[in-house]
Amino acid sequence: MIGHPAGGDHRRRRLQVTASAASFVVLFAALLIIMLPNPWALLAGLVFGGAGAAATYGTMSGMAQSSQRRTQALTDDQKRLRQELASLTETIRTRSDKLPPSTQGQLRMMVVGLEEIVERWSTLERLAEQQDAVRMTITRHLPRTLELFLELPDSAKPTHAREFKEQVGLLAEAVAKTRDTVVAKNLQALRTNRWLLEESLTDPDEKLFRDHGL
Missing domain, CATH: 1.20.58 (Methane Monooxygenase Hydroxylase; Chain G, domain 1)
Known part of the structure; x- marks a missing residue:
């Protein structure tokens, strides 16, 4: 209650x-x-x-x-984000055969890291820009990145797999860094950590596979 x-x-x-x-x-x-x-x-x-x-x-x-x-x-926000993360987990699990094997572990660990950040949501209460970055990563950036790759024809996936892996790797690194900082409750480090914010606020439609006109 x-x-x-x-x-x-x-x-x-x-x-x-x-x-x-x-x-x-x-x-x-x-x-x-x-x-x-x-x-x-x-x-x-x-x-x-x-x-x-x-x-x-x-x-x-x-x-x-x-x-x-x-x-x-705060509680309502956490509830919505947990639902989004559950949906992402389900997508990664059920569509794993369509994802490059080397990205599946990173994607799962990224979701786990985001879950831990959301669990400690109150830690970010005084850092609205970081909350916005995490929120957008969960609700926009990561889902859209997955969607763009999964919507490719199977014949085109190998061509774009490398770029997809690079995108997932960058985002996973940013989430892991932010997760470690949130767990440590190092607010000063969070203020200077711009990785997740910059990655999350980049429109995936513009960034992902842009070299291939997608």
């Missing part, structure tokens, strides 16, 4: 109430000290303290809701 567990919600609400109460006490006491002996000090303290407590509770509630929305979006 997606979302915070009941215990987490209870602790969060208790923290919000505690912080709001502390805000009330501090503001009430401060205004009381400032205004005494004014007869309106008590009422002013109650009003000012109550407003502060309400503002504190509202702010914390808004932050909690924002965090829940980010978590939900």
